[in-house]
Amino acid sequence: MEYNLSDNIEVQSLELFKVHKSLQLIEEDGSICIKGSLPFSATLYGTCPIVDCYNIKIHIPTDYPNKPPTTTECDGRIPRTFHTNPDGTLCLGSPLEVRMKFKGSLLNYVQKLIIPFLYSFSFYEKYGKLPYGELSHGSLGIVESYKELFGVSDSKIVLGLLNILARGKYRGHHDCPCGSKKRLRNCHGSQLLDLMNYQSKDEFMFDLNQCFSVIRKGRDRSVSNQYSRKS
Amino acid sequence: MTVELRQNYNKVLENLAAELDISPSKYQQAVQRYTSVGNWIADGEYDGVQGELHIYTQGSFRLGTVVRPLKEGAESDYDIDLVCELPLKKSSTTPASLKKSIGERIKENAMYQKMLDKEKKRCWTLNYAEQDGIGFHLDILPSVPESVDLIADLIGHGIPGDIAKKSISITNRERENVYSWSSSNPNGYAEWFETIKRPVFEKMKIVQKQYIFENNKAIFNQIDEVPDQLVKTPLQRAIQILKRHRDVRFAGHEWEEDKPISMIITTLSARAYQHEMDLYSTIKNIVEKLSTLEQLLNPGIKFSGDISMLQLINRNKDGYWIIPNPVNPAENFADRWHENGNRKAKAFFQWITWVKEDLVDILQLSDVGKITKTLEQRFGDRIVSKATQGVWLSMSEIAAANAGIPHIDIDNPSKPWSY
Numbered sequence: 001m002e003y004n005l006s007d008n009i010e011v012q013s014l015e016l017f018k019v020h021k022s023l024q025l026i027e028e029d030g031s032i033c034i035k036g037s038l039p040f041s042a043t044l045y046g047t048c049p050i051v052d053c054y055n056i057k058i059h060i061p062t063d064y065p066n067k068p069p070t071t072t073e074c075d076g077r078i079p080r081t082f083h084t085n086p087d088g089t090l091c092l093g094s095p096l097e098v099r100m101k102f103k104g105s106l107l108n109y110v111q112k113l114i115i116p117f118l119y120s121f122s123f124y125e126k127y128g129k130l131p132y133g134e135l136s137h138g139s140l141g142i143v144e145s146y147k148e149l150f151g152v153s154d155s156k157i158v159l160g161l162l163n164i165l166a167r168g169k170y171r172g173h174h175d176c177p178c179g180s181k182k183r184l185r186n187c188h189g190s191q192l193l194d195l196m197n198y199q200s201k202d203e204f205m206f207d208l209n210q211c212f213s214v215i216r217k218g219r220d221r222s223v224s225n226q227y228s229r230k231s
Numbered sequence: 232m233t234v235e236l237r238q239n240y241n242k243v244l245e246n247l248a249a250e251l252d253i254s255p256s257k258y259q260q261a262v263q264r265y266t267s268v269g270n271w272i273a274d275g276e277y278d279g280v281q282g283e284l285h286i287y288t289q290g291s292f293r294l295g296t297v298v299r300p301l302k303e304g305a306e307s308d309y310d311i312d313l314v315c316e317l318p319l320k321k322s323s324t325t326p327a328s329l330k331k332s333i334g335e336r337i338k339e340n341a342m343y344q345k346m347l348d349k350e351k352k353r354c355w356t357l358n359y360a361e362q363d364g365i366g367f368h369l370d371i372l373p374s375v376p377e378s379v380d381l382i383a384d385l386i387g388h389g390i391p392g393d394i395a396k397k398s399i400s401i402t403n404r405e406r407e408n409v410y411s412w413s414s415s416n417p418n419g420y421a422e423w424f425e426t427i428k429r430p431v432f433e434k435m436k437i438v439q440k441q442y443i444f445e446n447n448k449a450i451f452n453q454i455d456e457v458p459d460q461l462v463k464t465p466l467q468r469a470i471q472i473l474k475r476h477r478d479v480r481f482a483g484h485e486w487e488e489d490k491p492i493s494m495i496i497t498t499l500s501a502r503a504y505q506h507e508m509d510l511y512s513t514i515k516n517i518v519e520k521l522s523t524l525e526q527l528l529n530p531g532i533k534f535s536g537d538i539s540m541l542q543l544i545n546r547n548k549d550g551y552w553i554i555p556n557p558v559n560p561a562e563n564f565a566d567r568w569h570e571n572g573n574r575k576a577k578a579f580f581q582w583i584t585w586v587k588e589d590l591v592d593i594l595q596l597s598d599v600g601k602i603t604k605t606l607e608q609r610f611g612d613r614i615v616s617k618a619t620q621g622v623w624l625s626m627s628e629i630a631a632a633n634a635g636i637p638h639i640d641i642d643n644p645s646k647p648w649s650y
Contacts, residue, residue, distance in 0.1 A: 019637050041638040045616045048600065051636065083647035093645025101645065116644040135648035145648065 009060060012106040020110060023058075034058040035074075038110070042119045044131055052122045054078075056114065058106075059089070065104040071114055078121055083134065092117045094135060094145035096207070099198040139210040146211065150188060152178055155215045159208065161188055165195060166205040237511065239622050240594055240602065244510045246618035247610060248468035251298045251475050253309060255447045255461055261292070261367055262458075264359055265313050268343065268369060272315055275336035279323055285316040289372070289417030294424050295460050296470040296497060299365075301478045308366040312354075314417055316399055319375045326402035326410035330355075333373040352404050374399040377414055388560045394419040398559070419558040427501045431464045431508065439463070465513040466504045470497050472514065473586065479609055480585050481578075489571075489578040495554055495564050502541050502557075511594070518587050525580040527552075528573065552576055616642065 009032060013025045016034070023036040039053040055074040061067045070089040078084065083091040092098055092113040101112040123131040135141030146158040160177025164170055164184075170192060172185030180187050199207075253261065269286035290312040291297045300307045315333055317324075334355055338344045348356040354370040361367070377398035385395035397418040403411045425432075440457040451457050473496050481490035503520045507513040520543065526532045527546045544565065545553040552568035552575075568575040589609050593602055607615045620640060 021635070039636045041636050042641055043638075044641045044644070045603070045612075045619070091648050094648050097645045111639055113645065115639050116641045117647060119641060120644070120647060130647075132644045133646050135646045137648070141648040145646070148646075 008065065009106075016106045016110060019107065031062070032060040034060070034069075034106070038114070038118070040115050040118070042115055044119070044123075048123070048131065050119055050122045050126070052118065054118050058109070058114075065102075068098050068102040069106070069109055073118075082121060082124075083117075090114075090117055094142055095203075096149075096195070096199055097145060100195075139214045142207055143211045143214050146207070150178070150191070154179075155211070158211055159215065161192065162204060162208040162211060164192060165199075166201055166208040168201045170196075236597060236599070237594065239599075241509050241511045242622045243602075243606070243615075243618050244472065244514070244590075245468060246620075246622070247606070247614065248463070248471045248510070250614045250617055251471050252463070253297050253299070255443060255457075256450055257309070257365065258458075258461060259450055260361065261309065261311055264367060265311060265369060268337075268357065268371065269313065269315070271340055271343070272333065272336055272371070275332075275339070277317060277319075277332050277336075278328075280317055280319055282318040284318065285314075287314050287316075287418065288312060289314050289421065291493065291497075293417070293421050294470075294497065295463060295467045296474070296493075298471050298474045298478075301475075301482070306365075308358075308368055310368045310370065312370045312372060312417075314372045314374055314399065316374045316376065321375050321378045321400050321412070324375060326400075326412050327408070329373050329375060330402045330404065330410060333371065337371070350404065353401055372401055374401045374415070376400070377416075381414060385559060390419075390558060390560070394422055394558055397422070414559065414562075416556075416558045420556070423557050424497070424501055427504060428464045428466050431466070431506050432459075432462060434508070435464060436462050465507055465510045466501060468510050469504075469513045469517060470500050472510075472590070473500065473517075476586060476589065476609060477582055479611075480582060480589075486574065486578040486581070489575045491575075491579045491582060492564065494556075495579070498554065498557060498564065499543055502543055511591075514586070515591050518583060518591055521583045522580070522587060525583065528576060528580065 009025070013023075013034060017023055020036075020038060020040075023034050023038065026033050026035055035057045037053055037055050039051075041049065041051040043049045054077065057072050057074055059070045059072070061069065070085075070087075071092070072088050073090060078090070080088065085091050093101070098113060102109045120131050123129075135144050143155055143158060146162065147153060147155065150158060150161055152158065157178050164177070170184070170189070172183065172189055174184050176182050176184045176187035176189070178188055183189075184192070195204075265288065273284040273286060287293070288311065290310075292309075292311045297309060299309060317329065319329075330350075334350070337347060337355055337357070343357060346357045346359065348358055348368075351370070354372045357369040357371065359367040359369065377400050382395050382398055385398060386392055394416070398414060398416040399418075400412045401415050403413050405411055436459070439462045440454050443457045443461050444451050444454045447457075474493055477490055477496065481487045484490075499521060500517050503517045504513065505516055507516060520538060520541065523538055524534070524544050526534075527544060530546075530550060532546075542555070547553060550569055550573075552565035552573075553563050554565040556562035556564060565575070568579075589605060593605050596602055596605075603615060603619055606618075610618075
């Protein structure tokens with residue numbers, strides 16, 4: 001099992017290093033990391049170019065690739081108050097979104113998650129605002145990310161759709177909880193089926209409970225985060 | 232407005248038009264489809280017909296101004312018009328038997344019979360569903376050469392002989408079993424259009440063919456195989472952008488039914504074109520000339536000088552609007568503009584104002600982000616993000632590319648979050 005893991009990592013890191021040449025694979029305290037400087041040039045939908053460089057460390061979990069890696073920024077340039085988890089790792093997006101972009105590939109992880117995150121911080125340093133907004137902290141942010149994912153504005157609909165995922169009770173002929181009056185299979189159905197590839201029922205149940213607690217407390221009103229305010 | 236911004240904006244407009252256009256591989260596929268049908272029809276037996284049938288494309292496919300149509304806001308299949316001209320004297324046949332004989336021949340082929348749509352007013356339509364999901368509607372237009380009298384009449388109206396002689400008679404299905412003739416000249420129109428674009432076409436041909444060849448080596452073995460139709464002058468590009476802009480702007484609008492027809496956009500753009508070599512100047516010139524004419528909405532206004540020489544839009548003393556077909560002065564493209572209190576004329580000038588705001592004045596913003604946003608509203612996010620890709624690059628990025636730093640264009644980013 002362990003052999004398979006490092007084999008997979010080795011192939012993937014070779015693919016990664018071809019593009020991002022200053023990163024390297026190291027072993028530290030018995031765990032595998034990828035460390036080094038990450039220079040990048042990035043545009044957002046072809047606009048707002050930024051060229052920058054960060055020193056980062058990517059931690060590969062033991063059950064990779066079932067679980068996505070985590071990342072820390074090594075120079076202390078990004079303050080702990082800017083979307084970092086209590087353990088100091090960068091918070092690249094809601095857990096489900098991270099999985100959907102990571103898709104078991106290190107290169108995806110760097111290009112679709114780390115660089116967009118670093119880009120948004122560089123952008124913030126330069127212009128004093130975030131290029132694509134941010135989610136609220138904690139459970140409220142989870143509710144917000146599901147609202148965006150499903151394209152709905154009502155939190156109760158998020159509960160309805162999550163309930164299907166958490167209980168594994170997908171029935172295509174039932175009415176879609178979003179209120180479109182369409183059958184599930186003709187509405188949010190295909191999206192739900194796709195989401196099942198990224199998280200287990202239990203994980204969706206966890207998200208459902210978090211959303212439920214927020215909504216019960218009546219806290220599901222957007223509260224602006226400190227970085228959304230113009231400085 | 233900096234020179235750099237203007238150049239980049241031009242590039243974005245070019246890319247945008249190319250996105251609206253048919254791709255070289257799709258073009259080749261279309262040519263194959265209509266060539267096979269054309270051959271099938273040409274191989275048929277028709278009463279009294281001796282000699283070759285003349286089969287050729289007309290309309291936007293012929294002019295190189297194709298835009299993938301939008302139906303209810305979604306991209307739809309391409310329309311291709313194919314003229315099928317039988318070498319028959321108009322007096323020796325009837326519109327009913329002409330229409331029927333071509334229809335019969337199409338139905339003799341089992342495959343075409345299945346694809347055949349119900350009979351249309353002027354044509355037979357074959358619907359091609361293609362594997363890539365982008366199909367074609369092929370309109371086959373039965374016709375015969377126009378009568379000698381009518382051709383003489385056209386020449387009398389000042390149309391050059393070689394263009395007038397290309398006129399054809401086409402069939403109209405008025406209702407069940409009742410048909411009539413009408414006159415048309417798609418070949419002559421295409422020739423008129425080509426004459427206008429030719430000087431610029433000749434200048435651009437070699438470079439563009441080289442570029443198309445380099446990027447489509449799977450389709451073409453050598454540069455010579457790249458057809459002239461794939462080379463696009465700024466005039467053609469401008470017409471493509473204007474047509475799509477019209478479709479988007481009028482979608483769901485109360486004047487949607489009165490939006491300017493493609494023939495008017497094409498004719499007026501070609502008449503206004505002054506052989507500009509770049510797309511932005513081309514659109515700017517067209518829009519400025521046409522917006523001057525908005526004063527025609529006030530009765531009794533008269534223009535003099537250059538603008539009247541161009542014969543763009545006229546209004547006679549009875550208030551009727553006139554946009555003559557350049558190859559048939561008797562045909563007026565604006566024959567219904569006076570109806571409902573000049574609604575079609577008003578819709579046209581409203582649209583010109585929109586074009587000016589959305590595509591010309593926008594450059595004064597001098598803000599790449601705002602320009603991109605406006606274009607996205609008008610042409611859609613996906614298509615604009617493709618058109619702007621790699622264009623708005625700064626010097627620092629070019630330096631980065633030279634230093635081997637990877638470049639990434641972020642789309643659909645995740646918002647940061649934390650516990």
